[in-house]
Amino acid sequence: MSRIARLSIIFASALFVGAPVATAQAKDKVKVGFIGPLTGGVSANGLGGRNSADLAVKLRNAHAKTKYEYELVVLDDECKPNVAVQVATKMAADKEIVAAATHYCSATAIATVDVYHKFGFPIIVWGAVLPDITYRAKYAEVHRVNGTMINQNDANAELISKIGFKNVAVIHDTTDYGKGHNEYFSKAFAKLGGKIVGTFGVTADQQDFTAELTQIKALNPEVIYFGGLTPIGVRIRSQMDKLGIKAVFDGTSGIVSDAFIQGLGPLAEGSLAFREGAPTEKLPGGKFFMENYAAQKYDNPPEAYGAFSFAAMDLILDSIEKVGPDRKKVIQELANVKERDSIVGKVTFDDHGQNTVAVITKYVVQDGKFVEWDDSEYATGKRKLPGQK
Amino acid sequence: MDVGLLAQYVMNGLMLGMMYTLVAVGFTLFFGVLDIIKFSHGDVLTVGAFTALATYIGLRSAGVSSTPLLLLAMLVVAILAMAALGMLIARYLVMPLRSAPALNTLLITLMLGTVLRELVRLFYPQGANPKPFPALLPTASINLGQFNLRLDNALMLAAGGLAIVGLQLLLNRTKLGLAIRAVAQDEETARTMGVNFTAVVLITFAIGSALAAYAGIMNGLYYNEINFGMGLYLGVIGFAAAIIGGLGSIYGAILGGFLFAALQTIGTVALPFASAYKDVFAFTVVIALIAWRPTGLIQEKISERV
Numbered sequence: 279m280s281r282i283a284r285l286s287i288i289f290a291s292a293l294f295v296g297a298p299v300a301t302a303q304a305k306d307k308v309k310v311g312f313i314g315p316l317t318g319g320v321s322a323n324g325l326g327g328r329n330s331a332d333l334a335v336k337l338r339n340a341h342a343k344t345k346y347e348y349e350l351v352v353l354d355d356e357c358k359p360n361v362a363v364q365v366a367t368k369m370a371a372d373k374e375i376v377a378a379a380t381h382y383c384s385a386t387a388i389a390t391v392d393v394y395h396k397f398g399f400p401i402i403v404w405g406a407v408l409p410d411i412t413y414r415a416k417y418a419e420v421h422r423v424n425g426t427m428i429n430q431n432d433a434n435a436e437l438i439s440k441i442g443f444k445n446v447a448v449i450h451d452t453t454d455y456g457k458g459h460n461e462y463f464s465k466a467f468a469k470l471g472g473k474i475v476g477t478f479g480v481t482a483d484q485q486d487f488t489a490e491l492t493q494i495k496a497l498n499p500e501v502i503y504f505g506g507l508t509p510i511g512v513r514i515r516s517q518m519d520k521l522g523i524k525a526v527f528d529g530t531s532g533i534v535s536d537a538f539i540q541g542l543g544p545l546a547e548g549s550l551a552f553r554e555g556a557p558t559e560k561l562p563g564g565k566f567f568m569e570n571y572a573a574q575k576y577d578n579p580p581e582a583y584g585a586f587s588f589a590a591m592d593l594i595l596d597s598i599e600k601v602g603p604d605r606k607k608v609i610q611e612l613a614n615v616k617e618r619d620s621i622v623g624k625v626t627f628d629d630h631g632q633n634t635v636a637v638i639t640k641y642v643v644q645d646g647k648f649v650e651w652d653d654s655e656y657a658t659g660k661r662k663l664p665g666q667k
Numbered sequence: 668m669d670v671g672l673l674a675q676y677v678m679n680g681l682m683l684g685m686m687y688t689l690v691a692v693g694f695t696l697f698f699g700v701l702d703i704i705k706f707s708h709g710d711v712l713t714v715g716a717f718t719a720l721a722t723y724i725g726l727r728s729a730g731v732s733s734t735p736l737l738l739l740a741m742l743v744v745a746i747l748a749m750a751a752l753g754m755l756i757a758r759y760l761v762m763p764l765r766s767a768p769a770l771n772t773l774l775i776t777l778m779l780g781t782v783l784r785e786l787v788r789l790f791y792p793q794g795a796n797p798k799p800f801p802a803l804l805p806t807a808s809i810n811l812g813q814f815n816l817r818l819d820n821a822l823m824l825a826a827g828g829l830a831i832v833g834l835q836l837l838l839n840r841t842k843l844g845l846a847i848r849a850v851a852q853d854e855e856t857a858r859t860m861g862v863n864f865t866a867v868v869l870i871t872f873a874i875g876s877a878l879a880a881y882a883g884i885m886n887g888l889y890y891n892e893i894n895f896g897m898g899l900y901l902g903v904i905g906f907a908a909a910i911i912g913g914l915g916s917i918y919g920a921i922l923g924g925f926l927f928a929a930l931q932t933i934g935t936v937a938l939p940f941a942s943a944y945k946d947v948f949a950f951t952v953v954i955a956l957i958a959w960r961p962t963g964l965i966q967e968k969i970s971e972r973v
Contacts, residue, residue, distance in 0.1 A: 317788065319896065321795040452943045479943030485890065485900060488679035489935035489945070496672050496813060509894060512797045516891045521675070522808065522815040537796040541892060578793075 459505025563621025690905025709902020753876025913963025
């Protein structure tokens, strides 16, 4: 065998062996991040969001045409602002991570926006609803796919005054989240001629509410508005029952979770809640999302904000595909998001990075499920809330 | 103020105080025999409550539907399991550290508490979510104006009182109680008098932990909801209650528990500022009390600081 022939055989075999390696290496690895509450009282929502973001990355990687191979870096903010600042700094300081879908809790999201701005790290908030997160400062890095609590509280006040309720007692947790809800709801309700008979701030890990509720009992409101998250929502609703309080329990997006119904059983019946966007199953991509989510056999359900987390991650991946794994370019690209189709409907970021969806879904718990108010037997008058005429 | 409303506040405060007391008594027992602070006490309470819930679910799925039987089984299983857990903690974590500084015991039990809490969260199915706890006591209630007296609350209050009276009798009227008191007063002398020191310590930890399980079940029956973090807060308050009452004194723990509940209720009801500050108020008063009486309101009969 001539030397040339031998060489060409070696070359050819090298090519042959190298070929599959070469295609696998053709895609650069790109890291993207997710932050949410994976431990603690609201971890059900955090885990649902994490799984949904993970799903977006998996589906993208499975696609033959993607330019990069994505890897999801997940960090836990525990729904605590101090922890959130640490993990946000850790993620933003890692130059390999291009962008992230971050935060379910408003208290953590508002605490971290400055960090993201300082590091020039593009993020999309996937669940927190405090208006200030996008509107307090004008940071190009900060975006949000879900709506704010202003819209949901307007809808809330409107519904209960339409039903005919005039006197409301407010309980809210004393985080930015709960205080925000109290402020926007009280404003909206007063505008419609309603009366707030008492306002009670409670800590986010309080166990006993009998003292507050006894005071409320004396005030005799028709409705108890609750601005806070599921764990204490469950406690307040069940302690209302213990004290024989018959008022309607009127919650916010913070209690829209399977854990609320699981925690209360039949007592959850007739509780009201409001959330931005349409219910997952009614979203344009809801069926697609639910089917793919189920196929992955995650341990936890996506919960109320899973679809938003998926949409946020998908937007990030779209942007990286288009402009490459470069933070500055991704920020520029996200600024141009107008009328973009996503599984939560069209997304348009305004100049503060806020998605301008204003659709609010009204829920009432009926037979152990969050049912849309308009489809419920309470709206038709077949069932009645306590005190409903 | 309306009398019915006042009665309601008193009832709320009593229930709260009873639960704090049961936790505080545990702290005081452990401090009495070994002069240590066992910070995992609150989390033992959580594990006890979850054990009871698991027993309930297990028996229900096995077809048991008699309410008294279920309640009895929950009590027996949770109390025995926690007594065993308490003994294990004493034998393998606390006793080996006898000669080390007290700070080490405090630290190791603090960490054990975190481990217990996280174990519940991670290994109990969907443990991160609040869990509904069955209402097994009769829920009949009498409405007297604004006062809603529920039979289950009255029963729980009585049961808690009985537990404390029982403990008091055990400590003061039995040979075992005598041994526990002897060890609490002077370990060396008790040993020379033939008291089995190890056995007394283990039994004391078993009793304290059994009381925690009892308080955990009571907490579940009262709120109809338990969660993996409930013991942390109860532990802190129980500890504070034991301190203001005077660590090492059962009466001190009782006084401290009810005092703390009263402070929280007053903080919510009678003070002009928002109810969010009730814990700030209660703990501020506790700080003031400790500054005034550093060894507690009821001092140990024999002070160690001679």
